[in-house]
């Protein structure tokens with residue numbers, strides 16, 4: 001597997017050859033339309049009080065739709081795409097796995113196979129040659145730009161499916177993946193039926209943009225700003241305000257212990273996503289939840305960087321193997 005990764009025509013992490021020739025215009029158009037729709041939620045601020053036009057841009061039903069959907073879809077990204085499908089940090093029923101994958105596919109970050117493939121590559125090659133979204137290129141690239149430029153490794157479902165073979169062989173995940181754009185229109189239609197045009201603007205556009213942007217901050221800001229606790233071989237950081245708005249993505253802790261369901265290690269590192277995974281275990285929906293070594297969590301935080309045992313997490317060992325092959 002590692003040999004295949006090295007043989008791929010990777011983009012260089014510090015040099016994107018003629019990126020303007022490889023722009024994914026479909027993705028750019030989608031992102032642009034969603035941002036314009038999200039910006040329309042601000043229109044009432046510029047209308048005179050009592051304007052009859054306000055009802056096309058705002059309603060309390062639409063705001064509630066936004067709050068509920070951004071929470072469900074955002075949490076599904078964390079405990080579904082990330083901690084379950086990519087890293088298998090806990091076990092659950094298949095129906096719940098498919099539910100999380102379907103809801104997270106509404107976040108305009110590809111379907112479950114694309115998400116898992118790109119994120120596993122990120123862990124294997126973090127901030128090195130072949131990392132899909134290192135901000136070492138530039139901040140915008142790590143934030144959202146990388147999704148707008150075609151990557152030969154992600155040209156077809158079969159090409160990127162190799163990086164997520166376990167997800168790719170599941171027919172339900174392939175179904176969700178194949179029709180990933182359609183689901184956005186279906187949900188936008190449901191939002192329209194519930195709350196009219198304001199429902200589309202708040203429940204579909206603003207909700208999607210909010211999640212795309214905060215997820216982008218994990219890939220960009222959390223690889224540039226914040227504190228480090230462990231001696232990892234990447235640029236990952238724990239950035240408190242990004243962790244709080246992403247319901248617990250303490251990204252540096254996660255790079256040190258990628259197969260842990262728990263990302264917040266110390267009392268100030270609030271991790272709502274892990275608390276939800278834990279709460280779901282009380283009603284039999286999740287089980288076999290993986291956490292960091294108890295000795296690590298029990299010890300007071302040290303000054304200086306802590307070493308992470310190479311064999312503590314299988315994926316980290318694999319990452320180190322890739323580093324050895326590429327050096």
Ligand SMILES: [Zn+2]
Nearest residue numbers: 122236251255
């Ligand atoms: Zn990262």
Ligand SMILES: [Zn+2]
Nearest residue numbers: 086119254258
């Ligand atoms: Zn991860």
